[in-house]
Amino acid sequence: MTSIRGADYGRRSDVIGPDKQPDLWEYKEHTGLKHAILSNYLKRWISILGRPRAGKPKTMHFVDSYAGRARYKSGELGSPILSMEVGEELHRHFNGAFFLECHNVERDAFNFASLRWEVEVAKQDFPSVGVRNYQGSFEDRAGEIFSNIGAGEPALVFLDPFGYQSIDMPLKMLDRRRNEVFITFMSSFVNRFLTDPSKAAVMDRIFGTPRWRELRGVPNRQERLVRLYCEQIQIMAREKLGVDEVLVYPIDVDFEGRDADIYHLVHVSQHEAARKAMEEAVWSANVLKDAQLSLPLPDAAVEDLILEELGGGRTLQALPLAKKVWLRHFTATWRDDVRGAVKALEQRGEVIVTPNDPSKKRKVGSLAKEKDWVELRGGGQPRLV
């Protein structure tokens, strides 16, 4: 495995698989869901990090690494235009003191021409948004793009190829601390070709480990592969970048009512507020129905982890406590799982929840707020079973 540090973004294409099929630019239901999640998240992400301080304008960046044509066959907008739309909306919301810069990369000459044209037209409607279009492969252009982004400025990197992608690319993106990554992980293709001996080297690059071989005969294989991919991002970030707390959130995108989900979206961040914002973005895109929770949690898993984290007399605010849960249980929800577990533990008298603002009253057993403090009753005595 090559090192993922430094400015070498790789010469050969890190995307593996076909991207020239004729129906790729037909707008499918799952593309609409992906776009709804992306737009929802961009709004939340900018609302949190883009708020001007003391009237000083803020700039944030959207890196659309596999930008595409910017318009689908029947006229639907692609991600490069949707991001401009959000950028302009938030520019107005912050009274002109916020700017979104978009960096679009497209390798295919035909798609690039379409992208350039669509962006040019959209600039009339979204004049505050800065856009740079880069023709070529993202692997070749990434160094230049990041040299154009100010050191302290946050960037969301969207890795959305049609095919599969080596795990090295999201890892390289995490080496820049202000980056978050949003990945399309083609889980059904990976699942389908897992037992094809001619694809073994490809699988090694997708996962960055030979451990995928252990999953060849297991039930729920597609879900297990997604989990392995998420775990690998955490492991490789720790081992190769020295980043210990990477939050990985797999989102199961339902494929037009069929059982087999064609892909998962994977959000990779380092802050609990980002993870929570993505969960909300998914909820409001109406994707996360109960039946679609792909990686079900074992009973009491969240409660047990909370008790473990609060052991030794530690007191944590509810959202940082959720981060500890998310580091291990990727799909646990803030809305129900984390707050539900704190509520159950409080009702059983195992934890004490105190409002951050001591002048505020709170009812025992009500849902915890982000800044409420949570501690074990009795200061961290071991749990009696």
Ligand SMILES: C[S@@+](CC[C@H](N)C(=O)[O-])C[C@H]1O[C@@H](n2cnc3c(N)ncnc32)[C@H](O)[C@@H]1O
């Ligand atoms: C799934 S499409 C992008 C769709 C777009 N993100 C959207 O949501 O509207 C993937 C695009 O990536 C382009 N592409 C493939 N490999 C690439 C690479 N290595 N670097 C940049 N673009 C690439 C393809 O030509 C294709 O247009």
